[in-house]
Amino acid sequence: MIELHQLTKRYGEKTAVQDLTFQVPQGVVTGFLGPNGAGKSTTMRMILDLDRPSSGRVTIDGKRYGQLQEPLKYIGALLEAKAVHPGRTAYDHLLWLAQSNRIPKQRVDRVLELVGLASVAKKRARGFSLGMGQRLGIASALLGDPEILMFDEPVNGLDPEGILWIRNLMKGLAAEGRTVFVSSHLMSEMALTADHLVVIGRGRLLADLSMAEFIKQNSRSAVRIRTPHVEQLLDALRGAGLQPQSGPDGTWEIEDGDPAFLGDLAARHGVTLHELSPQQASLEEAFMQMTADSVEYQTGGGAPQPPGTDIAWGEGWQHRQQRREN
Numbered sequence: 001m002i003e004l005h006q007l008t009k010r011y012g013e014k015t016a017v018q019d020l021t022f023q024v025p026q027g028v029v030t031g032f033l034g035p036n037g038a039g040k041s042t043t044m045r046m047i048l049d050l051d052r053p054s055s056g057r058v059t060i061d062g063k064r065y066g067q068l069q070e071p072l073k074y075i076g077a078l079l080e081a082k083a084v085h086p087g088r089t090a091y092d093h094l095l096w097l098a099q100s101n102r103i104p105k106q107r108v109d110r111v112l113e114l115v116g117l118a119s120v121a122k123k124r125a126r127g128f129s130l131g132m133g134q135r136l137g138i139a140s141a142l143l144g145d146p147e148i149l150m151f152d153e154p155v156n157g158l159d160p161e162g163i164l165w166i167r168n169l170m171k172g173l174a175a176e177g178r179t180v181f182v183s184s185h186l187m188s189e190m191a192l193t194a195d196h197l198v199v200i201g202r203g204r205l206l207a208d209l210s211m212a213e214f215i216k217q218n219s220r221s222a223v224r225i226r227t228p229h230v231e232q233l234l235d236a237l238r239g240a241g242l243q244p245q246s247g248p249d250g251t252w253e254i255e256d257g258d259p260a261f262l263g264d265l266a267a268r269h270g271v272t273l274h275e276l277s278p279q280q281a282s283l284e285e286a287f288m289q290m291t292a293d294s295v296e297y298q299t300g301g302g303a304p305q306p307p308g309t310d311i312a313w314g315e316g317w318q319h320r321q322q323r324r325e326n
């Protein structure tokens with residue numbers, strides 16, 4: 001198990017991780033979610049002793065990473081896919097890692113097979129595609145057959161086949177009883193893989209809960225109705241004990257409503273409907289709301305606006321232009 005206790009990391013004035021306390025449970029995939037710059041990679045680096053905490057502590061099975069003998073047998077990690085010497089073959093890279101942790105040579109062939117790289121084992125890493133590099137990184141993580149696996153944004157830049165492969169791999173590893181800790185900035189991705197969620201924003205813990213609980217708390221459903229006979233509709237709805245809320249674009253919404261019941265109710269009151277549609281708030285929306293105050297680089301609100309509108313793209317160029325004209 002990975003345990004973090006009041007873990008904090010400061011880089012000069014910048015606090016990248018602040019007072020993080022949580023545990024990563026065994027036997028499930030835990031999604032480590034946060035917008036860009038939230039502190040996910042910094043936290044993962046501290047777990048692996050690649051960065052020293054400013055305060056607090058993090059332990060793996062009760063020990064600091066540095067205290068683990070042959071650490072690859074406890075924890076395997078994919079942090080940067082291309083952290084391989086470009087002149088080395090996949091086989092040699094893994095063999096070198098195996099020897100440093102007294103892992104038997106046969107395990108190199110086994111993991112190359114597991115990740116589908118056996119046929120390119122003797123190729124130099126410089127010729128590898130992003131997907132192959134990612135698979136080699138995963139082979140390194142699996143090399144010591146560790147109980148704990150950690151992946152930093154493993155699906156970034158992969159094609160759909162590669163993404164599906166990684167998803168299934170993570171689920172399979174957790175099903176074997178391992179601890180799988182995976183970071184992402186996409187809720188939609190985590191919804192498909194994670195059983196548990198740890199959400200951070202600006203280095204702070206925002207949520208630590210099961211995926212099922214997150215879905216229950218955040219998947220609001222409603223039925224949207226549009227009608228030319230608004231007053232009659234509202235009377236009918238209120239008469240049935242419902243509380244319609246005004247929705248976008250002249251529509252009305254009934255939280256947790258049943259479309260069949262609402263359609264029948266409207267028909268009984270002779271109300272014509274132009275729309276009767278179930279609405280489901282996406283988990284991505286819920287995640288964006290949760291982290292809205294923590295986004296490090298925010299656009300000036302919504303979609304990019306063309307130059308000349310009120311959104312401040314940076315006004316320096318206008319001042320410089322004016323100075324030139326005067």
Ligand SMILES: Nc1ncnc2c1ncn2[C@@H]1O[C@H](COP(=O)(O)OP(=O)(O)OP(=O)(O)O)[C@@H](O)[C@H]1O
Pocket residue numbers: 011014015016034035036037038039040041042043185296
């Ligand atoms: N070596 C460093 N020196 C100074 N600041 C750093 C350093 N490493 C990270 N930071 C800052 O700490 C914050 C957290 O960065 P980190 O890379 O951990 O975030 P992240 O959640 O992994 O983001 P992303 O999804 O963009 O990779 C950011 O503001 C980043 O600029």
